[in-house]
Amino acid sequence: MPSAKRKSDTLIFFKHLARAYGGAILFSFPILMTMEVWWLGAYLDGFRLALFTLLTIPLLIGLSYYDGFEDTSSVLEDVVATFVAYAVGFTSSALLLYLFGVITTEMSASEVIGKISLQAITASLGAMFAQSLLMVDKATEEHAEERKRSAHYGGQLFLMVVGAVFLSMSVAPTEEMVLISFQMTYGHTVALALISLLLMHGFIYAVESSGHENAISAGAPMWSIFLRYTVVGYAMALLISFYILWTFGSISDMAITEQIKAVVVLGVPAAVGASASRIIL
Amino acid sequence: MAEEKSKGSEKEQTPVWEWIIAAFGLILVTGAVGTMVYRAAAENPTPPNLSFSIDSIEPTANGYLVKFTVKNTGNRTAAGLNIEGVLKNGEDDAETSSATLTYAPANSVRQGGLFFTKDPNQFNLQIRALGYEQP
Numbered sequence: 126m127p128s129a130k131r132k133s134d135t136l137i138f139f140k141h142l143a144r145a146y147g148g149a150i151l152f153s154f155p156i157l158m159t160m161e162v163w164w165l166g167a168y169l170d171g172f173r174l175a176l177f178t179l180l181t182i183p184l185l186i187g188l189s190y191y192d193g194f195e196d197t198s199s200v201l202e203d204v205v206a207t208f209v210a211y212a213v214g215f216t217s218s219a220l221l222l223y224l225f226g227v228i229t230t231e232m233s234a235s236e237v238i239g240k241i242s243l244q245a246i247t248a249s250l251g252a253m254f255a256q257s258l259l260m261v262d263k264a265t266e267e268h269a270e271e272r273k274r275s276a277h278y279g280g281q282l283f284l285m286v287v288g289a290v291f292l293s294m295s296v297a298p299t300e301e302m303v304l305i306s307f308q309m310t311y312g313h314t315v316a317l318a319l320i321s322l323l324l325m326h327g328f329i330y331a332v333e334s335s336g337h338e339n340a341i342s343a344g345a346p347m348w349s350i351f352l353r354y355t356v357v358g359y360a361m362a363l364l365i366s367f368y369i370l371w372t373f374g375s376i377s378d379m380a381i382t383e384q385i386k387a388v389v390v391l392g393v394p395a396a397v398g399a400s401a402s403r404i405i406l
Numbered sequence: 407m408a409e410e411k412s413k414g415s416e417k418e419q420t421p422v423w424e425w426i427i428a429a430f431g432l433i434l435v436t437g438a439v440g441t442m443v444y445r446a447a448a449e450n451p452t453p454p455n456l457s458f459s460i461d462s463i464e465p466t467a468n469g470y471l472v473k474f475t476v477k478n479t480g481n482r483t484a485a486g487l488n489i490e491g492v493l494k495n496g497e498d499d500a501e502t503s504s505a506t507l508t509y510a511p512a513n514s515v516r517q518g519g520l521f522f523t524k525d526p527n528q529f530n531l532q533i534r535a536l537g538y539e540q541p
Contacts, residue, residue, distance in 0.1 A: 135421040142427070167511040168483035168541055171446025175439045182435065205424060208431030215434045233513045235445045242438040
């Protein structure tokens, strides 16, 4: 009996693993096929890339808790699932980069590992997301929904952070981020910030007022939702876009006003990712 | 069997394979972070230091192709690297050609090619870097 149970647990794990690979590849495609990301991986400052990789770990643990590819019931399981997700993200990125000819055997180890580990950040998040997008297991799904519904304000903000990191990562490495900010005037910047807020509020209000299962403050007045979610969420989106631009060195040695413009530009996908995360995740 | 996924209250055994893959993931994280920290710590930012070697000289439809390898032994990456090849005939330049490499990453090698109409075997071929952009 116990060995039969063990066998079926293993089988379920491999199904989840296959799903995780699907998620990793699905979500990391846009940046796997972006040349700026390959180059960044090769020359990015080592400390900043190491810090980014380390910060991904708590993000994955939290995501596993709320919404992972497995139905976890203890912190240890979340940690195990996190490292499985990282292994999936790293190996799938390594395979595709090798097939694309981005990494070759004659490159230095530091270049190859840099290129893979930059992609592995998004790919491992994708592996963790697999559950929401490619779900099949009804029981697991219900369990995850329960957790999300009972998530406190902090949990809601956490999901917003993940959404912001994820969506902004798919465009942040491109040169267009800084180029767009050069093309914009200060008037454009202010307008873009206001539009971002409005867009965010639209997404958040849709969740809160529609009785979506992620709504935790149904019936709260609009200004309360605006202050507690939209404004706080936009502030987090801006901080995240600043952090990512700093990591990639895109805004180093720029005047503070120019830096703010670039942060607002990347803040658009970050804001949309943050506010939409509660619908998607 | 139908019971086995009923609720989280049931103590589920983490399969051995999951532990193995998780351990592999842990090794990857520490390995990647370690490599990156090493890359940062070991870097006394020496500028790009480029050396060229000629791999082959082949005839093509309209002339000759010189394939070369450029090795950057510096700790800084050179972007938009301009490379010039000259066929020297004593003091005179018989022919020049150029190539641009998008990147010559630190401590790495890259390959490229230069086209000439004259046979480079008849001349003294010199390849050098003209300039780059700091990424």
